Structures are given as structure tokens and as C-alpha cells.
Amino acid sequence: MSTLKNCKKCGKLFVSTGSMICSSCIEADRDLYGRITEYIAHRPNSTIFDVAEALDISVRKVLDLVNDGNLELRCKTINTEG
Ligand SMILES: [Zn+2]
Numbered sequence: 145m146s147t148l149k150n151c152k153k154c155g156k157l158f159v160s161t162g163s164m165i166c167s168s169c170i171e172a173d174r175d176l177y178g179r180i181t182e183y184i185a186h187r188p189n190s191t192i193f194d195v196a197e198a199l200d201i202s203v204r205k206v207l208d209l210v211n212d213g214n215l216e217l218r219c220k221t222i223n224t225e226g
Contacts, residue, residue, distance in 0.1 A: 149164070151166035151169055153169040153173075154169055173212070176199070177209055179199055180195055183198055183199065
């Protein structure tokens with residue numbers, strides 16, 4: 145059953161069929177997810193910081209994707225120092 149929801153990412157009102165984010169955010173995430181997995185495939189020892197810097201996205205964004213899905217990064221715990 146579909147219900148109206150506020151997208152957790154962009155705040156847009158959308159018709160949800162179970163998802164917490166709207167279709168455009170899902171698509172954007174999927175795209176990013178693909179780029180991250182490709183990056184990791186070539187550089188298996190990458191950390192979240194490496195990925196964020198290489199793809200020009202925030203560490204927070206990478207963490208979101210790691211938490212949302214089953215993205216496996218070598219270093220899942222981030223060190224906020226330095
Ligand atoms: Zn959205």
C-alpha cells in the first residue's frame with residue numbers, strides 16, 4: 145500500500161511504497177553507490193576518507209550509504225581526529 149511521506153533526504157513529499165526516500169534520491173544514491181563500489185573494486189584497501197575525497201562527496205554521505213546498504217569498506221569506523 146502506498147502512502148504519502150516526506151523524503152528523508154531532500155524533504156520532498158512523495159508517494160512511498162515502503163521506502164523512506166523519494167525516487168530521485170534513490171536514483172542518485174544508486175548512481176553514487178555504483179561509483180563507490182567501482183572505486184573500491186579497483187582499490188580494495190580504500191578507507192571512507194579515500195572514497196569521499198576521490199569522488200568529491202562528504203564522508204557523511206559515504207557513511208550513509210554504508211549504513212543504508214551493504215557497502216563494505218575496509219575501514220568502517222571513522223576517526224574524527226585530524
Ligand atoms: Zn528525496
